[in-house]
Amino acid sequence: YNLGQMPNQYTTLKNVVKMEEEAKKLGLADVNGYAALGKFFRAYFFDQMSKRVGDLPMTEALKGIENTAPKYDSQKVIYTQILKWLDDANSDMTALAAKGETISGDFYFNGDLKKWQKVVNAYRLRVLITLSKKDTDAELGIKAKFAEMLGNPTKYPMLGSNPESLQFVWNNFNKYPSNPDNFGFDATRQNMASTYVGFLSKTQDPRVMITCEPAGADLKAGKLASDFTAYRGAGSGDNIDDMARNAGLTNGAGFAPGIFSFQNRARYYQTYAGENTFIVGYPELCFNIAEGYARGWATGSAEDWYKKGIKASQSFYGIAEGSNTMTYSKSGARDAADLVKYSVNFNFDTFYAQSTVKYDAASGIEKIVSQKYAAFFMNSGMEAYFNWRRTGFPAFSSGVGNGNSNRIALRWIYPATERTANATNYTAAITSQYAGKDDINDQMWLVK
Template sequence: MKKVFKLFLLLPLWGLGGCQDFEVIEKDPNRAVNAPASLVFNGVLNDMYNNVNGGSAWGDKARWNQFYCSNYNYYSTNEYTWTTTDFSFFTLKNVIKMEEEAKRAGLPDQNPYSALGKFFRAYFYEDMTKRVGDVPLNDALKGLEMTTPKYDSQKAVYVQILKWLDASNDDLTALIAKGDRNLAGDIYLGNDLRKWQKVVNAFKLRVLVSLSKQDSDGELQVKQRFAEMLSNATKFPVMTGMADNLQYIFNNINKYPRNPSNFGFNATRENMAKTYVDLLVARRDPRIFAVAEPAEAKLKAGLKATDFEAYVGASSGEDLADMSTKALNGEYSFQKRSRYYANDVGEALFIVGYPEMCFNLAEGINRGWATGDAAEWYRRGIAASMSHYGITEATALNTYLDGTLVKYAGNNATGLNQILTQKYIAFFQNSGLEAFYNNRRTGIPTFLVGVGTGNSSRIPKRWQYPNSERTTNADNYKAAITAQFAGKDDTNDVMWILK
C-alpha cells in the first residue's frame, strides 16, 4: 500500500506538467508584457532628447558644428574621424508598441498616440537617412517575419516621411476638433495637441528645406508643399513664438551638461571655436557677451570685456597641442562660466525650435518657392534667438538688424547667405547636428579644417552603416552601398539628398 500511495501522488503531478502550454511556462511572471501607452510615449520622448543631445550641448555634436573646441586630448579631440552610426529601430519598435497599447486600452484607431506615432516615424527615419543614405523601410519592423529587410532609396524614404507628416497633421486636426484629451505622459508640451501640431508642421518645414537640392523633383514636390503651407495657415498651423518650442528642460536630477559639479573637469579644457565667434564679432552681435568670456591676453593688452575684439576663437583645424598651449596662455575665449556653470538647470535644449522655423520660412521664400516676406521671417528668427539670451531691448535689436552685415539684402544670393548664417548662429548648443547638416547642404558658414579636424582636412558627408548591418543583413547592405556609393561605405561619399 505504501508504494501504491507514492505512485498515486506522482501521477497527478506528471499529468499536470504535461498539459501545460510551453508558451505559458516560458513567460517570466516578473516581467511586464504590457504598459500604458502614456508610459511608452514618455520613453519615446526621452529617446528624442537622447537622439538630439548625445552630448549635443557641449558635446561631440557641438564640436562637429564648430561652436567650440576641445583643447585637452584626454577627454576629446576636434577630429571628424567618424565611423559607424546607430539606427533607431529600437525606438521605432516602441512607437509601434505605444500605438498597440493605446488600442488595447480601448482608444479608437484615430487617437493622439497614433497621430504622434506618424510624426515619430518621420522624425526618426529622417534622422537615420540623413546620416547614412538609403535605409530599410518597407521591409523593416516586421519582427521574425522579416529579419533581413531590403533597403529603400533615400528618395523613397523622404516621400514616405512627407506622407507621415501630412497624415499626422490631418489626424491632429480631427482630434483637436472633437476635443480629444486622451494624451498623457508628455514631458515637452503638456499633452497639448495644438502645440504638437505646430511642431509637426515646423518639422515638415525643416524637411522641405533640407531637400533644397532636390526641389525640382516631381514626386517630392518640395516647392508646391512649401507654398501650400504658407498659403493655408488654417490647415498647417505653425509655431508663433518661443513658447511653442519642442525643447528639453533640465532639472536638478537630469542636469544640464555644464553644471557646478563638473566645473573642474572641462571649464578651461574647452574654448570657443573661431567659426562661430568670428561671425558674432564681425556683426557686433551682443550674443557673444552672453555665451563667451573675453580672452585674458586681450584684456591684458588693454581691451575691455565690452570690446568685440576681445573675443577670440580657435580654428577647429588647429593642431591640438598648439591650441592647448594658446588656451593656457589666455589667447582664446572660454565659454562664459557664469552662465553655463551657475546651476544644474542651465538652459533649454531645442529639439525643434521657433528661431529655426523662422529661418526655414525665410529660406524657402528667398529661394522663390512661395510668395511672402522673407525679411520679416528673417528678423523674427533673429529676435527670437536674441530673446533666448535675454536680449530684448528694442533699440539694441534694431541697431543690430540695421548693421551692414545683418540688414537683409533681399531675395538674392547675399540674402540667402544672411539667412543661413543667422540660422547657424541660432543653432548654438541646440538642435543636435542641424548646424552641421545645413553647412553640409549649403557650405554656409565655411567650416575650418586642418590637422586638428583629421580626415585629410575634409569635413565628412555621412556616417558608415551600423556594424550589425554587415553581420546580420549583409546581402542587402552590400546591395545598398553598391547602388549608392559604388560598393564603398565611406564617410566622404555624397548621398542622394546632396546631389
C-alpha cells in the same frame, strides 16, 4: 575627422510601435493621439538616420522575426514617406483636437495635441528645406508643398513664439553638462570655435557676450569685455596640440589663461539650472520660412522672417532693447568673487542696419543660413552641420585637427550590425550609392 556609426534609432522606433499597439489595446480608434504622434516620431527618426547615412530599411523594417533582413529603400522613397507621415499626422491632430482628445504621459506639452501639431508642421518645413537640392523634382513637389503650408495657416498651424517650441526643459537641479561639478572637467578644456565666435563678433551681436568669455590675453592687453574684438575662437581644424597650448598660455595673476574665449562661466557653470534646449525651435522655423521665400518657393517676405528669426534667437538669450547686464569671469574661475558685471546697450534697428546683417537678395541664402547656424548653438542636434553640408554656409574651419586628410566628413557609416546581420542588403545599398564603399567622404542623394 570621423563621425562614426549612425546612431541606431530602430530600437526607439520599436518603442514607437509598442506605443501604438498599447493604444489599440486600450480600445482607442485607429486614429488616436498616440498613432498621430507615432507618425511624427517615425518621420523624425527616419529623417535623423537617413540624412546621416543615406538609404535605409524602411518599408520592410520593424517587422520583428517576420523579416530579419529587410531591404533598403532609397532616400527619395524615405523622404516621400516622411513628408506623408507628417502631413497625415497634421490632419489626424486637427480631427482629434477638434474632439478634445488628449494624450497622457506627455512631459513636453501635457497632452495638448494642438501644440504637437504646430511642432509637426515646423518639422515638415525643416524636411522641405532639407530637400532644397531636390526642389525641381516634380514627384517630390517641394515648392508646391511649401507654398501650400504657408498659404493655409488654418490647415497648417505653425509655432508662433519660443515657448511653443519642442524643447527639453531641464530640472532645476541639473547634473548634465554643463554644471558646477563639471567645471574642472570640461570648462577649462573646451574653448569656443572661431566660426561661431567670429560670426557674432563681426556682426557685433551681444549673443557672443552671453555665451562666451572674453579671451584672457585680450583682457590683459587692455581690452574691455564690452569690446567685440576681445572675443576669439579657435579653428576647429587647428592642430589639437597647438590649440591646447594656446588655450593654456598664462596671462598672469588675475587673468584667464589663453588666447581663446571659453564658455561663459556665469551662464553655464554658476548654477545647476540647465538651459532649455530646442529640439524643434521657433527661431529655426523663422529661418526655414525665410529660406523658402528666398528660394522663390512661394510669395512672401524672406527679410521679415529673417528678422523674426534673429529676434527670436536673441530673445532666447534675454537680449532686450536698451541696457543689458552681462557677466564674465576676469580670472576664468566660476566663483562669485571672480565674476564681473558690465552693461551693453543694444538697439535692434542699429544692429540690423549693418551690412554684415541686413538682408539682401544677392547674399540672402548665406545670411539666412549663417544666422540659423548661430541660433542652433548647443541645440537642435546636428542641424547646424546638416545645413552647412547642404549649403556650404557658414564656412567651417578645416585642417589637420579634422583628421580625415584635413576634410570634414560628409556622412556617417552604417551600423556594424547591418554589415553582419543584413549583409546582402547592406552590400547592395552601398554598391548602388557609394560604389561599394561605406565612405564618410562620399555624397548621398540628399545633397547631390
